[in-house]
Amino acid sequence: MHTNTIGRKFLSAALSTIMAASALTFPAMQVSAATTVKVGERIAVDGKYTGYFADFGSASSPVESLTFYVTSSKAGGFTYGMGIGTSVDPYWLEMLNGKFVEGDGGGVETTLEANVSTPIKVDLSKYKLSYTPKSDKYPGKFEFRNYYSSGTLTLDKVVANESSSPSTNPTTPSSSAEKSGSHTMTDNGDGTYTLKTTLTGTADDIGALLTAGSDEDSYLDETGASTWKEGDPINSRKITYDEFGLPAANSNQKITIESFGFSVSSETNMDTFMYGIGLNVAYKSPADSEYWLTHCKDPDTKKGYWYNEHGADEDGNPLDTSDVEIDDLCAIGEGTTLTDCGKWADVTWDVPDDIKEYVTAKGMDAVSMQFWYGDNKEDGYTPLESVTLESATCTYTIEETVPVSDVVSFTQGTKLTQGDDKTNTASMDFADMDLAENDKLQAVVFSLSCPSEIKKLVFGITISDKASSKQYTQMQYAVLDAGKTQDIMILIPDSVDPDLLYGNLGFGYYYGADKNDKLVNSITLNKVTLLYDKAPVVTTTTTVTTTTTTTTTTT
Structure with missing residues (x-):
């Protein structure tokens, strides 16, 4: 659980003082930044969704x-209603003709299109809403109701204070790395193909609480051993x-x-969110910042195998690498700062190009997500004590050159529905694919x-x-930003010996959601392409020996 890192502690107290000073220029009443609550619930006719205003804002x-982003399984009419809790008499109002009234x-x-997440915006600017928390006897809540829908209705998400025009906030880092789901297959002209596929591994349900200011170095004793415990x-x-879930690479990959x-x-808006990343790299390589930054002070250091980003020191100065005893030390990142993230942030970190060749990816090698600082401007840029790391993804590329003598495709046209064990998998017999028992299956493209468009x-x-x-x-596996069409290449591991005579190949659709986090119920497997190397033909020569016997009869 613990990885030794070397870093300069980020002094949140100093930064919060600066932030608090700048906050004095803001008026007392602030409009909450756009805040999103993901729902993903079906609302039956005459059913309702109950939400709480404290999840989206506050009195200040x-x-x-x-x-409200809603999706109907069928095109047609939709009739909705709404009620809101207020902090003043009569404490509850009902929607009537687009306004909220007593009684x-x-x-x-x-009207709604089929399978399209459609926004319905409700203006609440004229009402004194109640922000009493959910735990209170009389919480400040609202109800969104389905009075009629032509199809099955799903409430995808609820967004507070969403701008009617596109906004550049929240700030999120874009990715220029190899795209998840991309692949190439290059015929080398010598009976081999170079196959290259980019896929994504997922780590879901992490739920790790990250507490600012409590870094790993603070748990090291005088011998350098960690005293941190779960x-x-x-x-x-x-x-x-x-x-x-990354596969183990063989020697040729x-x-x-x-x-x-x-x-x-x-739990509160992340109006500022600062984080850094570290990961395992080859020992004493130009990317091994932990080793080289420590070695210049302690030549006998046992630290290493680790690249880590570093924030500025307590005086705002960047990391000083002038004493490092290596000329080609890879550039050390300074972390990432995002603004106006709301209560949820999906962030991307590209592995820097100059350290990619040194990154090690064995099973127990790791990446570290580090929460450096956060604040909430509603309370004068009060520093956030903690955030929760909910889940993570790792996008990687596998490349291998293998013998390929034939590439064949088979039409499928199979509809796969997620969530149903009977219909979420397509199974194809190898016997129907014209493969011989001893052929070598190298890769499959689905x-x-x-x-x-599928986001994940x-x-x-x-x-x-x-x-x-x-x-x-x-x-x-997973593919990110798959779009409406996707070709996915899977390399067959050397450890697998496919039963091409009696066995089969299966593709299972486990999960898919669009950019609004609405589940995509089904996909279609249109075609399967096999890349394989035919087994050499064995010629058997049979020699037949004929013996002639002559019998002589004497009379």
Whole structure:
């Protein structure tokens, strides 16, 4: 759980003083930044969704509007209603003709397209809303109701104070790394192909509390050993490649770690969110910042195998590397600062190009997400004590040159529905694919189409495996930003011996959601392409010997 890192502690007290001073230029009443609560719940006819205004704002940073993103399984009419809790008499108002009134309300009619997440924006700027927390006897709440819907209705998410025009906030780092789901297959003209595929591993349900100011160095004793134990506050979480589900590379494969994604939540808005990343690298390599930064002070250091970003010191000065005893030390990142993130941030960190070749990706090697600082401007830029790392992704590229003598494709047209064990998997017999028992299957390309663009697609591959005691091998992968069509290449591990005579190949659709976090119920497996090397033809020569016997008869 603990990874030794070398770093300069970020003094949040000094920064919060600066932030607090700058906050004096703001007026007392602030409108809450856009805050999103993911829902993903179906609302039956005459059903309702109950939310709480305290999740979206406060009296000092009020909710001016709520936008409800809804999706219907069928095109047609939708009638909705709404009620809101207020902090003044009569304490509850009902929607009627687009306004909120005391007494009975009415429905508002609109139309929805099929399978499209549609925003419905409600203006609340004229009302004194109640921000009493959910735990209170009389919480400040609202109800969004489904009076009628032509199809099954899903409330995807609720957004407070969403701008009607596109906004550059929240600030989020973009990625220029190799795209998840991309692949190439290059015919080298000598009977081999160079295959290259980029996939994503996922680590879900992490739920790690990251506490600012409690870094790993603060738990080192006089011998350099860590005294940290599970449950102690710490600002980082290490995630191993085994946790991401990365495959073990064979000696002929090259694995390149491209980028990481992290989903972070907070109980209050993250108006400033600062973090740094560290990961395992080759010992004493130009990327081994932990070794080289320590070695110049302690030549006998046992630290190393680690690259880590570094924030400025307490005086705001960047890291000083003038004493480092290596000329080609890789540039050391200074961390990332985001603004106006709301209560949820999805962030991406590209592995710097100059350290990629030194990153090690064995099963227990890891990446570390470190929470350096955060604040909330509603309370004068009060520093955040902690945030929660909810989940993470690791995008990687596998490259290998293998013998390939034939490439064949088979049309499928199979619809796969997530959440249903009976319909979420397509199974294909190898016997129907014209493969010989001793052919060498090198890779498979699955061609998919989706009714809407998929932000995150999680799937599994199953292969009948003569080398496994279970008689099969199952592998799970993900593709990010898959779009409406996607070709996914999977390289067959050397450890797998496919049963091409009696076995089968399976593709399972586990999870898919669009950019609004609405589940994509189904996808279609259109085609499967196999890359394989034919087994050499064995010619058997049979020699037949004929013996002639002559019999002489004497009379």
